[in-house]
Amino acid sequence: MAEEVLRTILLIEDEPSDAELLLRGFDKAKVLNPIVHLSNGDEALRYLAGRGEFYDRIKFPLPALILLDLKLPGITGIQLLQWMHVQDEIKRIPLVVLTADDRQETVNAAYDLGANSYLVKPGKADEIARMVNLLQSYWIALNQPPQLVMAADLAN
């Protein structure tokens, strides 16, 4: 039953213009999954941990896919990865790093902390739209997600 619910995509991105382009890309790609956009590392940690204002997992379900920028206010993307890496369930959630940083040491660090994939943000709007299309068709449509405790299970 849980499979029929369209699962949430969590976008963690502080740059408003980048977030705008990505969200527009999801719109254009006709992605129907609900997208939660957070712009701060601390907020993202609270969401994933289900703490504070995000305590209600029915309203704020664990996402099916996390898109993570690395340069964030509050804790950084790398620090968030470090935290996720030691959480039993949350570490299974497919996570794609989406950043402007293409330095090899950053790429390596992200994979070492369990990132599933690493993408460098393209500059142009049409390239972003193409990337978002692929993100949707690969990670949402094709990839088999892990089984997490779903809101539907919690409700029972």
Next chain:
Amino acid sequence: MTVFKAQRRAGIIELSIDDEGEQGVAQSSVLLVEDDPADYRFVQRAFERFKDEIKLFRVTNGDDAVAYIAGEGPYENRGVHPFPLVILLDLKLPRRSGFEVLQWLRSQRDSIHRLPVVVLSGSDEPKDVNRAYDYGANSYLCKPNGFQQLERLADQFEAYWMKLNEFPNLQS
């Protein structure tokens, strides 16, 4: 620009210029770990259209997968058995299972532990899927039933991993 980037990566075995001489094409090697001969032919045919982009190498059991990745025994010569850019890994394998290959790979001290692994399995059992992610699989794909679906899977795999993804450095 893409070509220079590609050259830095592991798993790129050659650079060729197409007939028009317009675009450099980097061919990447993918290691397919698959014991079933029918499934192998199926995957090989589905990837045929990407023969300029992807060179598929195959081993048929978990022990050989480990030997290939480590470059040991019959796989010592990297000219013939290049280090792959990504592994397509079946789970149910003779000798070492796919899970054991993943555990071995992720526990390596040197940088090869980062090698991206895409599971390609006949099982969609949540316990297998969760276990694969817990052992460090980057992605989990279910073997489709029909050939057309497998061709679509190959399309997506090529477009995502070969064209979009940034790979870790495995030489440092």
